[in-house]
Amino acid sequence: MADDVLICRCEGVTQDEILEAIRDGATTLTGVKRRTRACMGFCQGKTCQTLVRRIVGRETGQEPGEIPPSTVRPPVRPLLLPNQEPLPPGEGGGQG
Amino acid sequence: MTQIRGADVVVVGAGVTGTSIAYNLAKLGADVLVVERDDLAAGSSGACDGYVVLQTKSPGIHLRLAMESVDLCRGLSEELGYDVHYSRAGALIVIRTPAEWKVMEERARTQRAAGLNIELLDRRQVMEREPFLTGRFEGAAFSPQDGQIDPLSLNLGFARAARRAGVRFLLQTPVTRVVLDSRGVAGIDTSRGYLPCRTLVVACGVWTPLLLKPLGLDVPIKPRRGQLMVTERLPRTLNHGILDARYIAIKFDPELAGAEDNRFTRLGVALGLEQTHHGNILVGNTREFVGYDNRATAEGIEAMKEYAVSIAPRLKDIRIIRTFAGLRPYTPDGLPLLGPVPEIPGLVLAAGHEGDGIILAAITGRLVAASIIERQVPSLMEACLPGRFALS
Numbered sequence: 051m052a053d054d055v056l057i058c059r060c061e062g063v064t065q066d067e068i069l070e071a072i073r074d075g076a077t078t079l080t081g082v083k084r085r086t087r088a089c090m091g092f093c094q095g096k097t098c099q100t101l102v103r104r105i106v107g108r109e110t111g112q113e114p115g116e117i118p119p120s121t122v123r124p125p126v127r128p129l130l131l132p133n134q135e136p137l138p139p140g141e142g143g144g145q146g
Numbered sequence: 147m148t149q150i151r152g153a154d155v156v157v158v159g160a161g162v163t164g165t166s167i168a169y170n171l172a173k174l175g176a177d178v179l180v181v182e183r184d185d186l187a188a189g190s191s192g193a194c195d196g197y198v199v200l201q202t203k204s205p206g207i208h209l210r211l212a213m214e215s216v217d218l219c220r221g222l223s224e225e226l227g228y229d230v231h232y233s234r235a236g237a238l239i240v241i242r243t244p245a246e247w248k249v250m251e252e253r254a255r256t257q258r259a260a261g262l263n264i265e266l267l268d269r270r271q272v273m274e275r276e277p278f279l280t281g282r283f284e285g286a287a288f289s290p291q292d293g294q295i296d297p298l299s300l301n302l303g304f305a306r307a308a309r310r311a312g313v314r315f316l317l318q319t320p321v322t323r324v325v326l327d328s329r330g331v332a333g334i335d336t337s338r339g340y341l342p343c344r345t346l347v348v349a350c351g352v353w354t355p356l357l358l359k360p361l362g363l364d365v366p367i368k369p370r371r372g373q374l375m376v377t378e379r380l381p382r383t384l385n386h387g388i389l390d391a392r393y394i395a396i397k398f399d400p401e402l403a404g405a406e407d408n409r410f411t412r413l414g415v416a417l418g419l420e421q422t423h424h425g426n427i428l429v430g431n432t433r434e435f436v437g438y439d440n441r442a443t444a445e446g447i448e449a450m451k452e453y454a455v456s457i458a459p460r461l462k463d464i465r466i467i468r469t470f471a472g473l474r475p476y477t478p479d480g481l482p483l484l485g486p487v488p489e490i491p492g493l494v495l496a497a498g499h500e501g502d503g504i505i506l507a508a509i510t511g512r513l514v515a516a517s518i519i520e521r522q523v524p525s526l527m528e529a530c531l532p533g534r535f536a537l538s
Binding site: 061074075076077078080081084085087090091092094123124125128129130131 | 185186187188192298302306315317318378379424442447451455461462463464465466467468469470
């Protein structure tokens with residue numbers, strides 16, 4: 051894969067930038083997210099999280115399947131405020 | 147257990163506070179190691195808004211610290227060689243009721259005397275400045291000196307500049323124990339082994355009391371949860387940072403909370419609207435004492451939504467893509483704990499900024515680093531010394 055290939059379409063993050071984040075110390079999906087904004091756009095990582103996981107696994111010697119998913123933050127789909135269903139109690143993210 | 151090469155100074159915590167201190171220490175020539183249990187910006191520094199607002203600070207030491215820090219923010223991108231996205235477009239503190247207006251008018255007078263440029267705007271003037279606000283309010287206090295910064299970039303920027311200046315980082319390395327000897331701090335036990343050091347800076351925000359409790363220290367920092375929502379990216383929609391006067395007014399006169407829906411009071415709901423440089427709008431917020439639970443809740447989101455929409459109804463046309471919460475390190479007097487702990491030589495605290503960790507990061511790093519290298523407490527830091535509380 052060429053390094054300038056787009057991994058996260060929503061936020062326009064390239065493979066190059068993800069590799070740089072890993073060189074900067076990211077070893078998790080959340081670490082990459084925080085440094086690059088990959089998975090932080092309109093789709094919240096539904097498309098790119100699998101790709102990011104593969105890259106992190108390859109670069110850090112972890113099995114992609116063993117890298118925990120980044121925190122799921124409600125709402126699962128983008129919602130307009132008046133239509134927003136109340137969230138079930140206790141749902142929500144960990145650290146931002 | 148293995149021993150890791152120690153350093154002149156070890157900083158625990160790689161949030162904005164810890165990385166700013168590490169960077170400033172290295173600039174002054176110290177050999178510095180940062181130890182962090184998770185990652186850069188993994189705690190409160192990565193779960194907050196980016197207001198750099200002076201208007202919300204009480205005149206006195208609090209405002210002075212913030213003003214000094216804002217001066218440093220202006221040149222920070224250049225100094226760190228990393229864009230921290232500081233901008234100074236001004237902020238509006240929305241005033242919803244005549245009672246709040248009276249409080250804010252009085253406050254603006256004392257703040258002007260302290261050197262802040264504040265103007266009170268009526269409803270029409272507010273809507274001219276900020277057409278997005280079309281809901282229920284009386285007016286707003288405006289200061290052109292207020293602005294915003296990207297907290298994540300600030301944290302990453304301090305960390306990168308620190309590394310370039312020679313600071314070593316041990317990420318994913320929890321500290322399990324602070325080890326003392328007859329002289330004071332001797333080192334720390336970490337998941338990677340023992341690490342000797344004579345000066346230890348604890349910059350762990352809300353987690354500071356947990357690390358120091360085994361030493362018999364009772365650090366008066368309490369986690370206070372703040373929830374936020376993030377909208378989809380939009381073209382430039384807001385011209386300023388926007389907050390409201392509710393929290394300031396209640397602090398000034400607790401009776402003012404009485405007339406409100408008690409759900410808002412219980413959750414500490416206030417308005418925060420800030421469009422980041424990426425285009426997303428952060429909508430907030432809450433102030434809740436719920437221990438270390440850092441999840442966003444259905445109730446909190448509902449309440450913030452209602453409150454924000456009453457002031458900015460146009461939010462109803464915008465999609466929310468994410469919600470999150472962070473823990474703000476609350477202290478009883480609203481000031482952080484900065485400097486040496488008198489009971490334990492070598493132990494330095496830098497925590498407890500509540501909602502001011504971002505705005506005060508630059509000055510905190512300067513002051514704490516200078517106090518360690520020069521072995522003298524800068525006058526601006528005196529009111530923040532941990533010794534003002536009985537810690538043991």
